[in-house]
């Protein structure tokens with residue numbers, strides 16, 4: 001059997017080539033050691049973080065070489081080992097940060113500036129990672145079908161009154177795993193598992209889709225309450241096709257009369273073999289500082305970790321709320337257990 005080259009469409013070839021290149025852009029500009037530069041691997045999208053890198057370069061004269069990707073960072077760092085040009089990694093969710101830490105790919109950073117800008121519960125006690133922005137895991141409820149005050153706590157999601165009325169994404173997704181881990185820390189394992197069984201029983205459908213898909217499902221009447229990260233409301237409002245999903249729901253910051261709303265972070269870590277350590281530290285301190293925190297809050301709709309900075313107007317409009325101050329390091333330590341708990345209750349089945 002012959003396979004003619006002409007049988008392979010040029011457009012397909014181009015697409016495959018583009019995919020391979022996009023998976024990890026060649027680190028064309030990255031040279032391991034040069035005095036006035038710092039090398040970054042980022043899961044954060046360029047438009048979310050580039051503006052702060054540019055501001056840092058303008059202020060310091062230090063160039064930021066960034067490689068952006070959607071996956072494979074841990075494997076890449078591991079494969080590169082001591083030869084890795086990366087000084088810093090940027091990612092979302094405590095899960096991904098602690099995975100990189102647990103793989104031994106980070107180093108401890110001691111900085112008074114960082115420690116005063118980033119609250120203690122949003123950084124690793126030994127300085128292996130630091131939060132840069134904070135996100136609230138909120139409950140949304142149908143404006144049509146749920147009276148204001150109808151639901152107020154994560155614990156309520158397991159109440160029989162919500163049978164067949166709850167939507168969430170996969171119970172194995174990092175956002176939910178962290179929430180479940182926080183329930184284990186707050187209530188103990190047995191009570192947390194009982195709760196999760198209750199939530200599972202109340203699901204309107206098998207967990208599916210991303211966070212925005214849960215708001216969409218409420219808007220379409222599939223369910224009445226859902227769990228998602230707060231910044232998706234802001235993003236849906238900016239998209240004409242999704243605006244209706246955001247407008248169909250009321251926002252509830254859970255647990256305001258007790259521990260507060262569960263928070264997660266996007267954050268940064270210095271790599272174990274960072275070749276440009278001093279520059280990397282300068283960039284970290286810049287990003288936690290007031291100017292960058294203000295810029296970051298404007299572009300991505302998250303909460304600054306630096307409490308001296310107000311969030312963007314659209315986010316502030318969601319209202320003041322009490323944050324759960326449970327240390328993310330404690331949540332990170334229970335992630336594996338929380339993930340197993342989701343399996344035990346058959347959450348995704």
Ligand code: FE
Pocket residue numbers: 229
């Ligand atoms: Fe997200």
